[in-house]
Amino acid sequence: MVDVNVNGVLHGIGAVLPTMLGQGSGHIVMIGSIAGRRPFPGGTVYAATKFAVRALSWGLHLELGAAHGIRVTDIQPGQVATELYEGVRQGPYKDAWDKAWEGKRRLKPQDVADTVLFAVTSPEHMVVSELLVRPLDQAN
Numbered sequence: 162m163v164d165v166n167v168n169g170v171l172h173g174i175g176a177v178l179p180t181m182l183g184q185g186s187g188h189i190v191m192i193g194s195i196a197g198r199r200p201f202p203g204g205t206v207y208a209a210t211k212f213a214v215r216a217l218s219w220g221l222h223l224e225l226g227a228a229h230g231i232r233v234t235d236i237q238p239g240q241v242a243t244e245l246y247e248g249v250r251q252g253p254y255k256d257a258w259d260k261a262w263e264g265k266r267r268l269k270p271q272d273v274a275d276t277v278l279f280a281v282t283s284p285e286h287m288v289v290s291e292l293l294v295r296p297l298d299q300a301n
Contacts, residue, residue, distance in 0.1 A: 166210035170217060178231075186230040188281050191218050192273070193237040195295055203258070211237075215291075222290055232288040234280040239295025242267040265298035 170191055181187030196204055197211030218235035225231035240262065272294065280289040 162206055162210055166207070167213045170214055174217075174221070181225075181231050182229055186285075188232040188234065189218075189221065189225075190234045190236060190277055190280060193218070193235045193291075195237055195239040195293060195299075195301070197235075197237055198293070199301060201301070218290070222288065226288065234277075234289050235291045236273065236276050236280065237291060237293045238268055238273050238276070239293075239299045240267040241273060242269060266296050267298075268294065268296050 174189060177187065177189065181189075191214050193214040194207070194211040196208040197215040200208035215235055215237075218233050221231075222233045225233065276292050276294050280292060283289050
């Protein structure tokens with residue numbers, strides 16, 4: 162989880178940052194999570210990785226924004242209906258999780274894509290630093 166959610170983000174930043182610095186502009190979009198604001202039972206390590214994404218986003222904004230013209234956005238979705246969701250849930254919290262979400266609507270992947278589009282098409286003089294987007298049915 163750390164390799165994908167933290168190291169993967171760092172490698173992605175490392176891949177694009179030299180070009181963005183050279184051209185004096187760019188936009189880095191990271192996919193965080195609502196868990197980066199509030200951990201949940203059974204998801205402590207996941208939440209820690211998404212807290213890291215949130216810290217990276219804010220820190221990079223401070224280091225790269227005004228000084229280098231690079232915008233940084235952290236998209237923080239709540240529950241999204243994907244096959245990944247079905248494949249990673251296991252352990253003592255699975256039954257409670259399934260019961261809590263029974264009959265409730267989740268975000269669609271397109272909802273997250275639309276959120277990214279909103280951020281990257283904002284006017285050049287502003288940055289959408291964080292966007293928390295969650296299903297109406299999600300209480301936390």
